[in-house]
Each structure stands twice: as C-alpha cells, then as structure tokens.
Amino acid sequence: AQSVTQLDSQVPVFEEAPVELRCNYSSSVSVYLFWYVQYPNQGLQLLLKYLSGSTLVKGINGFEAEFNKSQTSFHLRKPSVHISDTAEYFCAVSVGTDKLIFGTGTRLQVFP
Amino acid sequence: GAVVSQHPSRVICKSGTSVKIECRSLDFQATTMFWYRQFPKQSLMLMATSNEGSKATYEQGVEKDKFLINHASLTLSTLTVTSAHPEDSSFYICSALGHATYEQYFGPGTRLTVT
Numbered sequence: 001a002q003s004v005t006q007l008d009s010q011v012p013v014f015e016e017a018p019v020e021l022r023c024n025y026s027s028s029v030s031v032y033l034f035w036y037v038q039y040p041n042q043g044l045q046l047l048l049k050y051l052s053g054s055t056l057v058k059g060i061n062g063f064e065a066e067f068n069k070s071q072t073s074f075h076l077r078k079p080s081v082h083i084s085d086t087a088e089y090f091c092a093v094s095v096g097t098d099k100l101i102f103g104t105g106t107r108l109q110v111f112p
Numbered sequence: 113g114a115v116v117s118q119h120p121s122r123v124i125c126k127s128g129t130s131v132k133i134e135c136r137s138l139d140f141q142a143t144t145m146f147w148y149r150q151f152p153k154q155s156l157m158l159m160a161t162s163n164e165g166s167k168a169t170y171e172q173g174v175e176k177d178k179f180l181i182n183h184a185s186l187t188l189s190t191l192t193v194t195s196a197h198p199e200d201s202s203f204y205i206c207s208a209l210g211h212a213t214y215e216q217y218f219g220p221g222t223r224l225t226v227t
Contacts, residue, residue: 041203046215090156099161100156100216
C-alpha cells in the first residue's frame with residue numbers, strides 16, 4: 001500500500017519569499033507523483049507531475065518539484081511567492097492509472 | 113482541454129431525500145472516473161472508482177447502497193446520495209482519468225448541505 005505524508009499543515013510566508021512544501025511518500029513499488037492546488041470552494045488543479053525521466057519537474061505558476069527516490073520525497077518549491085499563491089496544496093501518489101492517494105494537505109498563507 | 117464539470121455546484125436538501133450529482137468530461141472520453149469526498153479543512157477521501165459500463169468499485173467503509181454511482185457513458189458519471197442525512201453534508205469532487213497521461217482531471221466540486 002502507498003501513503004503520503006505532508007508534515008506541515010500550515011506554512012506562513014511573506015510575499016516574494018521562497019517557499020518549500022514538503023512531501024514524503026511510502027511505497028514498495030514505483031509510483032507517479034503529483035502536486036495539486038485547491039483554492040477555496042473549488043476543485044483541484046494540477047501543478048505538476050512526475051512520471052519518469054528528469055527528477056526536477058517544472059509546473060505551472062512558477063512551481064517546481066524534485067523527486068528524490070532515496071529519500072522518498074517530492075518537495076514543492078517556488079523561489080518567490082505571491083499573495084495569489086495562498087491556497088491548499090496536496091501531494092498525491094498513484095500506481096499507474098490506479099487511484100490517487102492524497103496527503104493531508106498544506107495550507108500556504110502568503111502575507112504582504 | 114481536459115475540462116471536467118460538475119452539476120450542481122451547490123445543493124441544499126432536506127433529510128431523507130435523494131440528491132444526484134453529475135460529473136461530465138467535456139472534451140475527452142473517460143472510461144474511468146473517481147468520486148471523492150472532502151470534509152472541511154481535510155484531504156480528499158476516495159469513495160469509489162467508476163468504470164464505464166460496469167459496476168463501481170467502492171472503498172472500504174463506503175456504503176454502496178447509499179452512494180449510488182452510475183457511469184453510463186464515456187463522458188458522464190453520476191453520484192446519487194440516497195436518503196441523505198446531515199452527516200452526508202460535505203464537498204463532493206469527481207475526477208476523470210485522461211488517456212495516456214496518468215493524470216486525473218478534477219471537477220470544481222459540489223457542496224451538499226443536508227438540513
């Protein structure tokens with residue numbers, strides 16, 4: 001079985017500062033990795049995904065993530081955040097086209 | 113591309129009634145759709161996997177007779193909450209699996225309130 005851990009439930013940061021949202025996973029088989037963003041009362045929007053190949057993945061809105069197999073991590077980063085990045089961020093894993101397993105989410109709060 | 117819609121976006125119903133939520137893939141065909149439930153300030157919990165033309169696969173602890181899922185076409189899956197109770201109040205989100213992308217495209221969600 002797979003599991004996802006997002007240790008930080010909330011991450012406060014000032015505008016234009018860098019941010020890292022942590023994600024660790026557990027799986028005995030190879031997985032696909034995803035980061036989604038959710039704005040209030042909305043569905044999820046895909047930020048980026050890792051299926052194979054380069055371990056550094058670039059996504060939308062200036063976000064990127066690095067897959068680290070040895071540390072079973074897939075941390076999300078952005079060098080300079082904006083107020084509009086305030087949202088809930090979910091890390092997720094899947095095995096092939098199987099169901100997504102979500103982490104508990106990290107609330108990113110960007111202050112002016 | 114890869115847009116998924118849900119209808120309605122919000123619904124309020126009385127206890128004991130049934131509510132149907134539709135999930136449509138607007139510009140692609142989806143043989144597999146998923147239904148999630150999200151409680152306030154919590155993560156998404158998978159309820160069931162819906163495959164076109166076959167019975168849905170429910171996750172452990174989800175009552176299949178209460179949450180009826182129908183996936184009659186490649187672009188439409190429906191979730192019917194039967195005999196709804198206040199504890200069924202939640203945010204329900206569907207997603208559709210894109211072909212060859214291993215990516216789920218999510219709908220905007222439906223806020224169900226049972227009074």
